[in-house]
Amino acid sequence: MSDNPIVIDCDVGVDDAVAIALCLAQNQNLIGITCVHGNTSLENVTKNTAWVTSVCKRPEIPVFGGAEKSFIGDNLFAHEFHGEGGLGGMSAPSDKKDSICDEHAVSALLRMTKERPGEITLLAIGPLTNVGLAIRMDPGFSKRLKELIIMGGNTTGKGAVRPGAEFNFSCDPEAAHVVVQEMECPVTIVPFETCYDTGLPWEWYDSLAQSSSSVCRFLSEITSHSTVRQQNKGKPTFVMCDALAAAIAIDKKVITEVRRGPIHVERSGMYTRGQMMEMSALWDGDKAYSGPPVDVVIKADGERFYSLMNGLKNL
Numbered sequence: 001m002s003d004n005p006i007v008i009d010c011d012v013g014v015d016d017a018v019a020i021a022l023c024l025a026q027n028q029n030l031i032g033i034t035c036v037h038g039n040t041s042l043e044n045v046t047k048n049t050a051w052v053t054s055v056c057k058r059p060e061i062p063v064f065g066g067a068e069k070s071f072i073g074d075n076l077f078a079h080e081f082h083g084e085g086g087l088g089g090m091s092a093p094s095d096k097k098d099s100i101c102d103e104h105a106v107s108a109l110l111r112m113t114k115e116r117p118g119e120i121t122l123l124a125i126g127p128l129t130n131v132g133l134a135i136r137m138d139p140g141f142s143k144r145l146k147e148l149i150i151m152g153g154n155t156t157g158k159g160a161v162r163p164g165a166e167f168n169f170s171c172d173p174e175a176a177h178v179v180v181q182e183m184e185c186p187v188t189i190v191p192f193e194t195c196y197d198t199g200l201p202w203e204w205y206d207s208l209a210q211s212s213s214s215v216c217r218f219l220s221e222i223t224s225h226s227t228v229r230q231q232n233k234g235k236p237t238f239v240m241c242d243a244l245a246a247a248i249a250i251d252k253k254v255i256t257e258v259r260r261g262p263i264h265v266e267r268s269g270m271y272t273r274g275q276m277m278e279m280s281a282l283w284d285g286d287k288a289y290s291g292p293p294v295d296v297v298i299k300a301d302g303e304r305f306y307s308l309m310n311g312l313k314n315l
Protein backbone atom coordinates (compact mmCIF):
# COMPACT_ATOMS: atom_id res chain seq x y z
CA MET A 1 0.00 0.00 0.00
CA SER A 2 1.14 3.56 -0.74
CA ASP A 3 2.53 5.51 2.26
CA ASN A 4 0.82 8.68 1.11
CA PRO A 5 -2.45 9.07 3.05
CA ILE A 6 -5.38 10.23 0.96
CA VAL A 7 -8.79 11.59 1.95
CA ILE A 8 -11.61 11.81 -0.59
CA ASP A 9 -14.27 14.51 -0.27
CA CYS A 10 -17.14 13.44 -2.51
CA ASP A 11 -20.83 13.41 -3.46
CA VAL A 12 -21.24 9.74 -4.51
CA GLY A 13 -22.45 9.70 -7.45
CA VAL A 14 -21.45 7.06 -9.97
CA ASP A 15 -18.10 8.56 -11.01
CA ASP A 16 -17.28 9.18 -7.35
CA ALA A 17 -17.93 5.47 -6.73
CA VAL A 18 -15.56 4.56 -9.56
CA ALA A 19 -12.96 7.01 -8.20
CA ILE A 20 -13.09 5.43 -4.72
CA ALA A 21 -12.79 1.93 -6.21
CA LEU A 22 -9.89 3.07 -8.40
CA CYS A 23 -7.96 4.40 -5.38
CA LEU A 24 -8.49 1.10 -3.57
CA ALA A 25 -7.61 -0.97 -6.65
CA GLN A 26 -4.34 0.97 -6.88
CA ASN A 27 -3.51 0.32 -3.21
CA GLN A 28 -3.86 3.91 -2.09
CA ASN A 29 -3.83 4.57 1.66
CA LEU A 30 -7.40 5.88 1.87
CA ILE A 31 -7.76 6.97 5.50
CA GLY A 32 -11.22 8.55 5.33
CA ILE A 33 -14.03 9.74 3.08
CA THR A 34 -15.88 12.98 3.76
CA CYS A 35 -19.30 13.47 2.18
CA VAL A 36 -21.01 16.56 0.83
CA HIS A 37 -24.29 17.40 -0.92
CA GLY A 38 -24.07 17.45 -4.71
CA ASN A 39 -25.15 14.72 -7.09
CA THR A 40 -27.79 13.74 -4.54
CA SER A 41 -28.75 14.52 -0.94
CA LEU A 42 -26.16 14.27 1.81
CA GLU A 43 -28.11 11.37 3.34
CA ASN A 44 -27.91 9.43 0.07
CA VAL A 45 -24.23 10.34 -0.39
CA THR A 46 -23.17 8.97 3.00
CA LYS A 47 -25.18 5.76 2.53
CA ASN A 48 -23.86 5.32 -1.00
CA THR A 49 -20.28 5.87 0.15
CA ALA A 50 -20.53 3.26 2.91
CA TRP A 51 -22.03 0.84 0.38
CA VAL A 52 -19.19 1.39 -2.08
CA THR A 53 -16.45 0.80 0.51
CA SER A 54 -18.31 -2.30 1.68
CA VAL A 55 -18.56 -3.70 -1.87
CA CYS A 56 -14.83 -2.97 -2.27
CA LYS A 57 -14.24 -5.08 0.87
CA ARG A 58 -12.93 -2.08 2.83
CA PRO A 59 -15.78 -1.39 5.29
CA GLU A 60 -13.31 -0.19 7.92
CA ILE A 61 -12.68 3.07 6.04
CA PRO A 62 -14.50 5.78 8.04
CA VAL A 63 -17.21 7.81 6.28
CA PHE A 64 -18.15 11.27 7.57
CA GLY A 65 -21.26 13.28 6.70
CA GLY A 66 -20.68 16.98 6.04
CA ALA A 67 -22.55 19.92 4.53
CA GLU A 68 -26.13 19.36 3.42
CA LYS A 69 -26.31 22.59 1.44
CA SER A 70 -24.09 25.15 -0.23
CA PHE A 71 -23.09 28.48 1.36
CA ILE A 72 -25.85 30.21 -0.65
CA GLY A 73 -28.71 28.83 -2.69
CA ASP A 74 -30.59 25.59 -3.10
CA ASN A 75 -29.30 22.11 -3.85
CA LEU A 76 -28.91 21.34 -7.55
CA PHE A 77 -28.61 17.50 -7.56
CA ALA A 78 -27.90 15.53 -10.76
CA HIS A 79 -30.29 12.58 -10.64
CA GLU A 80 -30.94 12.76 -14.38
CA PHE A 81 -27.31 11.71 -14.94
CA HIS A 82 -26.55 9.60 -11.86
CA GLY A 83 -30.03 8.09 -11.42
CA GLU A 84 -32.42 8.50 -8.50
CA GLY A 85 -30.46 8.25 -5.26
CA GLY A 86 -27.12 8.85 -7.02
CA LEU A 87 -26.13 5.27 -7.90
CA GLY A 88 -28.08 4.48 -11.05
CA GLY A 89 -31.40 4.16 -9.23
CA MET A 90 -30.10 1.40 -6.94
CA SER A 91 -30.67 1.75 -3.20
CA ALA A 92 -27.91 1.23 -0.67
CA PRO A 93 -28.70 -1.77 1.59
CA SER A 94 -29.75 -0.70 5.09
CA ASP A 95 -27.13 -2.93 6.74
CA LYS A 96 -24.14 -1.12 5.18
CA LYS A 97 -24.04 1.90 7.49
CA ASP A 98 -21.60 0.79 10.20
CA SER A 99 -18.74 2.85 8.77
CA ILE A 100 -20.71 6.13 8.93
CA CYS A 101 -19.24 8.10 11.85
CA ASP A 102 -20.94 10.66 14.09
CA GLU A 103 -18.09 13.16 13.65
CA HIS A 104 -18.88 15.92 11.13
CA ALA A 105 -16.87 15.80 7.91
CA VAL A 106 -15.35 19.25 8.45
CA SER A 107 -14.26 18.34 12.00
CA ALA A 108 -12.78 15.13 10.60
CA LEU A 109 -10.84 17.06 7.94
CA LEU A 110 -9.41 19.40 10.60
CA ARG A 111 -8.56 16.51 12.94
CA MET A 112 -6.94 14.27 10.32
CA THR A 113 -4.72 17.11 9.06
CA LYS A 114 -3.66 17.87 12.65
CA GLU A 115 -2.80 14.21 13.21
CA ARG A 116 -0.77 14.04 9.99
CA PRO A 117 0.41 17.58 9.15
CA GLY A 118 1.86 17.92 5.67
CA GLU A 119 1.07 14.32 4.73
CA ILE A 120 -2.48 14.15 3.40
CA THR A 121 -3.56 14.46 -0.22
CA LEU A 122 -7.16 15.69 -0.35
CA LEU A 123 -9.02 14.59 -3.47
CA ALA A 124 -12.12 16.80 -3.72
CA ILE A 125 -14.57 15.45 -6.29
CA GLY A 126 -17.79 17.10 -5.17
CA PRO A 127 -18.96 20.65 -4.46
CA LEU A 128 -16.35 22.44 -2.33
CA THR A 129 -18.62 23.30 0.62
CA ASN A 130 -16.82 21.08 3.16
CA VAL A 131 -13.38 22.31 2.08
CA GLY A 132 -14.48 25.95 2.16
CA LEU A 133 -15.98 25.47 5.63
CA ALA A 134 -12.75 23.83 6.83
CA ILE A 135 -10.82 26.94 5.73
CA ARG A 136 -13.31 29.22 7.48
CA MET A 137 -13.25 27.15 10.70
CA ASP A 138 -9.46 26.87 10.79
CA PRO A 139 -7.28 29.14 8.61
CA GLY A 140 -4.36 26.78 9.25
CA PHE A 141 -6.18 23.84 7.63
CA SER A 142 -4.88 24.24 4.10
CA LYS A 143 -1.25 24.61 5.25
CA ARG A 144 -1.51 21.17 6.86
CA LEU A 145 -2.41 19.45 3.59
CA LYS A 146 0.25 17.99 1.35
CA GLU A 147 -1.84 18.90 -1.69
CA LEU A 148 -5.38 19.40 -2.92
CA ILE A 149 -6.64 17.89 -6.17
CA ILE A 150 -10.02 19.20 -7.35
CA MET A 151 -12.34 17.86 -10.03
CA GLY A 152 -14.25 20.95 -10.98
CA GLY A 153 -14.42 24.12 -12.99
CA ASN A 154 -14.18 24.66 -16.71
CA THR A 155 -11.68 26.28 -19.05
CA THR A 156 -13.74 27.06 -22.16
CA GLY A 157 -17.14 27.78 -20.63
CA LYS A 158 -18.39 24.24 -21.29
CA GLY A 159 -21.37 23.77 -19.01
CA ALA A 160 -23.05 21.01 -17.04
CA VAL A 161 -26.41 21.81 -15.37
CA ARG A 162 -25.80 25.53 -15.99
CA PRO A 163 -24.93 26.45 -19.60
CA GLY A 164 -21.59 28.10 -18.81
CA ALA A 165 -20.46 26.38 -15.62
CA GLU A 166 -19.32 22.94 -14.48
CA PHE A 167 -21.52 21.08 -11.94
CA ASN A 168 -19.31 20.98 -8.81
CA PHE A 169 -18.44 24.69 -9.02
CA SER A 170 -22.10 25.49 -9.90
CA CYS A 171 -23.32 23.75 -6.76
CA ASP A 172 -21.36 26.12 -4.51
CA PRO A 173 -19.61 28.96 -6.35
CA GLU A 174 -18.87 30.87 -3.13
CA ALA A 175 -17.14 27.88 -1.54
CA ALA A 176 -15.22 27.19 -4.76
CA HIS A 177 -14.03 30.81 -4.84
CA VAL A 178 -12.90 30.68 -1.20
CA VAL A 179 -10.98 27.45 -1.86
CA VAL A 180 -9.16 28.52 -5.05
CA GLN A 181 -8.33 31.93 -3.56
CA GLU A 182 -7.24 30.91 -0.06
CA MET A 183 -5.62 27.47 -0.21
CA GLU A 184 -2.01 27.54 0.96
CA CYS A 185 -0.96 24.11 -0.29
CA PRO A 186 -0.26 23.03 -3.89
CA VAL A 187 -3.57 22.86 -5.79
CA THR A 188 -4.30 20.93 -9.00
CA ILE A 189 -7.59 21.46 -10.82
CA VAL A 190 -8.96 18.83 -13.21
CA PRO A 191 -11.54 20.78 -15.21
CA PHE A 192 -14.61 19.44 -17.01
CA GLU A 193 -13.21 19.85 -20.53
CA THR A 194 -10.11 17.76 -19.76
CA CYS A 195 -12.30 15.01 -18.31
CA TYR A 196 -14.52 15.18 -21.37
CA ASP A 197 -11.51 14.91 -23.70
CA THR A 198 -10.05 11.95 -21.75
CA GLY A 199 -12.89 9.46 -21.87
CA LEU A 200 -12.44 5.69 -21.97
CA PRO A 201 -13.37 3.53 -24.97
CA TRP A 202 -16.86 2.04 -24.76
CA GLU A 203 -15.24 -1.38 -25.20
CA TRP A 204 -13.58 -0.83 -21.83
CA TYR A 205 -16.96 -0.19 -20.22
CA ASP A 206 -18.37 -3.36 -21.82
CA SER A 207 -15.45 -5.34 -20.40
CA LEU A 208 -16.38 -4.20 -16.86
CA ALA A 209 -19.61 -6.19 -16.95
CA GLN A 210 -17.82 -9.23 -18.36
CA SER A 211 -15.18 -9.18 -15.62
CA SER A 212 -15.21 -11.95 -13.02
CA SER A 213 -14.71 -9.27 -10.33
CA SER A 214 -17.82 -8.63 -8.19
CA VAL A 215 -16.66 -5.01 -7.76
CA CYS A 216 -16.59 -4.54 -11.54
CA ARG A 217 -20.05 -5.99 -11.92
CA PHE A 218 -21.29 -3.62 -9.20
CA LEU A 219 -19.67 -0.64 -10.97
CA SER A 220 -21.18 -1.79 -14.25
CA GLU A 221 -24.67 -1.94 -12.70
CA ILE A 222 -24.55 1.45 -11.00
CA THR A 223 -23.11 3.17 -14.08
CA SER A 224 -25.51 1.63 -16.59
CA HIS A 225 -28.07 4.44 -16.21
CA SER A 226 -25.54 7.18 -16.98
CA THR A 227 -23.73 5.25 -19.70
CA VAL A 228 -26.96 4.54 -21.60
CA ARG A 229 -27.63 8.28 -21.36
CA GLN A 230 -24.15 9.09 -22.69
CA GLN A 231 -24.47 6.55 -25.52
CA ASN A 232 -27.94 7.81 -26.49
CA LYS A 233 -26.44 11.28 -26.79
CA GLY A 234 -23.78 9.90 -29.10
CA LYS A 235 -20.86 10.52 -26.77
CA PRO A 236 -17.77 8.92 -28.35
CA THR A 237 -16.27 7.75 -25.06
CA PHE A 238 -17.15 6.80 -21.50
CA VAL A 239 -16.56 10.03 -19.51
CA MET A 240 -15.92 9.55 -15.79
CA CYS A 241 -14.68 12.91 -14.45
CA ASP A 242 -13.97 11.89 -10.86
CA ALA A 243 -12.10 8.77 -11.92
CA LEU A 244 -9.69 10.90 -13.98
CA ALA A 245 -9.08 13.17 -10.97
CA ALA A 246 -8.41 10.04 -8.86
CA ALA A 247 -5.98 8.75 -11.50
CA ILE A 248 -4.11 12.06 -11.29
CA ALA A 249 -3.98 11.80 -7.48
CA ILE A 250 -2.51 8.30 -7.89
CA ASP A 251 -0.06 9.07 -10.70
CA LYS A 252 0.94 12.61 -11.71
CA LYS A 253 2.31 11.25 -14.99
CA VAL A 254 -1.32 11.11 -16.15
CA ILE A 255 -0.98 14.89 -16.54
CA THR A 256 0.56 15.90 -19.89
CA GLU A 257 -0.12 19.66 -19.97
CA VAL A 258 -0.71 22.21 -17.23
CA ARG A 259 -1.55 25.92 -17.25
CA ARG A 260 -0.55 27.73 -14.06
CA GLY A 261 -2.15 30.86 -12.69
CA PRO A 262 -4.69 32.30 -10.29
CA ILE A 263 -8.34 31.29 -10.52
CA HIS A 264 -11.51 33.19 -9.75
CA VAL A 265 -15.02 31.75 -9.73
CA GLU A 266 -17.95 33.69 -11.20
CA ARG A 267 -20.54 34.25 -8.48
CA SER A 268 -23.23 35.99 -10.51
CA GLY A 269 -24.67 35.67 -13.98
CA MET A 270 -27.82 34.06 -15.32
CA TYR A 271 -25.88 31.41 -17.25
CA THR A 272 -22.37 31.59 -15.85
CA ARG A 273 -22.69 31.43 -12.04
CA GLY A 274 -19.97 28.98 -11.01
CA GLN A 275 -17.85 29.42 -14.14
CA MET A 276 -14.10 29.14 -13.56
CA MET A 277 -12.09 32.14 -14.71
CA GLU A 278 -8.40 31.62 -15.44
CA MET A 279 -6.52 34.83 -14.67
CA SER A 280 -3.14 33.69 -16.02
CA ALA A 281 -3.20 36.20 -18.91
CA LEU A 282 -3.62 39.06 -16.43
CA TRP A 283 -1.40 37.61 -13.72
CA ASP A 284 1.09 40.20 -12.48
CA GLY A 285 -0.90 42.75 -14.44
CA ASP A 286 -3.70 43.70 -12.10
CA LYS A 287 -4.05 42.95 -8.40
CA ALA A 288 -7.82 42.72 -8.83
CA TYR A 289 -7.26 39.44 -10.69
CA SER A 290 -4.65 38.03 -8.32
CA GLY A 291 -4.60 35.00 -6.05
CA PRO A 292 -2.41 31.98 -5.40
CA PRO A 293 -1.34 30.19 -8.59
CA VAL A 294 -2.89 26.77 -9.14
CA ASP A 295 -2.17 24.09 -11.76
CA VAL A 296 -5.02 23.59 -14.22
CA VAL A 297 -4.73 20.27 -16.08
CA ILE A 298 -5.27 21.04 -19.76
CA LYS A 299 -4.39 17.63 -21.21
CA ALA A 300 -4.17 14.13 -19.76
CA ASP A 301 -2.68 10.85 -20.96
CA GLY A 302 -5.68 8.68 -21.88
CA GLU A 303 -3.61 5.51 -22.26
CA ARG A 304 -2.12 5.89 -18.77
CA PHE A 305 -5.59 6.55 -17.33
CA TYR A 306 -6.91 3.49 -19.17
CA SER A 307 -4.09 1.38 -17.78
CA LEU A 308 -4.81 2.47 -14.18
CA MET A 309 -8.52 1.80 -14.68
CA ASN A 310 -7.73 -1.74 -15.77
CA GLY A 311 -6.58 -2.30 -12.18
CA LEU A 312 -10.27 -2.29 -11.18
CA LYS A 313 -10.57 -5.74 -12.71
CA ASN A 314 -8.25 -7.12 -10.02
CA LEU A 315 -10.19 -5.64 -7.10
Ligand SMILES: [Ca+2]
Pocket residue numbers: 010011012013015016038039125126242
Ligand atom coordinates in the same frame (compact mmCIF):
# COMPACT_ATOMS: atom_id res chain seq x y z
CA1 LIG B 1 -18.51 13.88 -7.73
